Amino acid sequence: ARRVQSVVDAAVMAHGEEPRDLLDSLLTNLTSLQVLERRGVSITDGSSMERYEDYAKRKPKDNGVEGIPTGLSFFDAEYRLGWLPGELIGIVGRIFIGKTWLLLHFSLTAWLSGRRILLLSPEMPTEEAESRYDALYLGRNGVTIDATDLYRGFVPTDAMKVLAKRAAERQDWITLDSVEGKPFSIGEIPRLIRQYKPDLLAIDGMPLIGGSSKGQIWEVVKEVSYGLKSLAVANKIAIIITTQASRGAANPSRPPALHEIGYGDAFGQACDRILALSRKGRDPKSMTVTIQKFRKGQPKHGGIHLFFDPSRGRIWEHDNRDDSAGTGSTGDSGGDEHGGDGNDDLMSIP
Template sequence: MEPETAERLLLSSLETPEHLIVLGRKYQLNSTNFPYYTDVAQFLWEYITEYGKAPNTELLLGEFPHFDVAPRQDFDHVAKVYADIHLTSQANTYFYTAQNLLSETPREAIPFLISRLQNLVHIEDQHQTVLDSRSTSERLEDYRSRRNGIGATNVFKTGVEPIDNFPVMLRRGQFVAILADTKVGKSWLALRIAAENYMAGRIVTIVSPELSLEELEMRSDVMMGRLMGYDLSYSALEIGQAGKQEETYEAFLKEWSGSNRKDWNVLNSLGTGSSVSVQDCATIARQTKADVLVVDGMPQLARPRDEKGWEGMEINARALKDIAIQQNCLVLTTQQLNREGAKDKGVPQAEHVAYSYGFNRELDLLLALGWDDISTVVRKIGVPFRRTGAPVTETFSISFDADRGDIGNQFVTEPTTFALDDFD
């Protein structure tokens, strides 16, 4: 099949966001990989991402009257055909460039060709492995590295003692949510998890569609100050309190800025003229090379148009999971309760997530946060949904003094159990 024909057939067969995910995840193809119909590809990517479906033929021809729309083909087949053609084209380009270099600088041409072909092989193989061909020593090393838990580069702690000690380990490629009612403190818990991993040397990116940039900065200062040994108060930062607090704050700022790391990135939507979208999250995660991406306020993310609330939520959840895989990072978001869950002041159950249970289908792990009768600076936390690993049937009481950033130390109380029906 001619490259132009394969490109036209594939573009004509795109229908859903899942098709775009397959092209990116399986074949490393995006809208820039269609040289004959670049504008058409860009339009289709943007339209399908925004509306959750492909435009009809009339709309597509209205935008591109010279594009010869083909009857829809079997997507899986035509995607594989085009991926093979694209891969061959890339290889031929490298061969052609190397051939020209050979006549001038052969010592540069050969390493050039080897490195480019190796990159192609790496792209093809980075999402697969043949387990029975890997050496025993290599797999045993992987096993032993997991024994060290957080020491592994793909494992993340939460900073919450009972969760880390269980242990519940978060990993790259996972999509994790914090479920809680309004004002319980899910945004603060997300920051606590982010700060824990920043202190472990990770790059953190926080996107908040609902908080102002000033609020994000002050909350970040309190949380990071606590972990760095500075006793800061959010309420004091709000009013610019003079005296001892100001001296402590100045010392903290000097130490933090003096690290020259530039690994704590915050973004909000105020002043942009539009709501933050999943595409915005993907872009900033890629630009900042985030190890941990926090999306604070899942319900506030822009949804594809013409989609019902629950359908748009599922599409966005699926896209965030894709970001976790594509960017090889941990994606952490915060989610509201539904009306039924809001009636109960305890730790929410998995079915209490707002906008239907479908959101949970994209999750790897759900942390649930609720009020605790012990004190106003104590919360109960649990794990009502965990895709893999032993069920966590208990809930735990933890310190939760958000004003001082003291979050995550365990209080010993009588355990509460989840119903086993809550687990998949």
């Protein structure tokens, strides 16, 4: 009780005239206090037999994936390790390269595997984020629609309505935006996790997450990075977050290196996996995902090459599908811009 009172007193002294800042500070510091008091304890040597039995139970059956499927063969097929509880995964790239689209693609893959998603969208309003979700979801089910059409209004086809009805039965994807233009803070994220209970927390924009105090941006990024990692571990969920590469990574055809992550080294140190994005040559419908860090495996510096036409719901590995325009299960059908009958199994993962 004495420690709680000291936290409250310090917060009131620092933020007494600013109710919102006071609340953010209390949430952050009291949550940290709670985590300190609730550390997981295990007798490591004494639990060896139980742990070995758990290893055997955990082994993926029939070449399956442990954790949440990623949609990338490097993780799902080669290592058979999807996004795992306790992991912080970073997506790094320069502006306008497609970080948000890839974040939504990973989230959709997780959702299609039956997981619950919480998307924090401090940069985009909910309407735009959900239009992107619709474009990707429809494309994954064989119905092509450009997200731009959705932004300006569009009369859905019967196939789209069928898919929308199937999706509505789930109620497992929650999107939150910054209604009043105030950024999310690291202090309120624990409450959101407890409230919505996601398997995967997706955050679009590290620089738009505020810290508990007003320091330099590298100090805030350090606090947020390690705070998110602690939340992933404490809540046994996976967290994926996008962030900017520094100006040193200005060449979009070269993937950002670890030292080119914006705002200091803390983000790279806190993450379990770092995916760096670059463009493959001058092709606007290509993307290379380089695995710069993989704590449970080895990096893949050669990269994973994607066909990348996200606004029309089409993202896949080059090796897995015909990447020519107008073909493939999510491509155009006989010149019909909105081709596909939408009768594919909702839960199938390409």
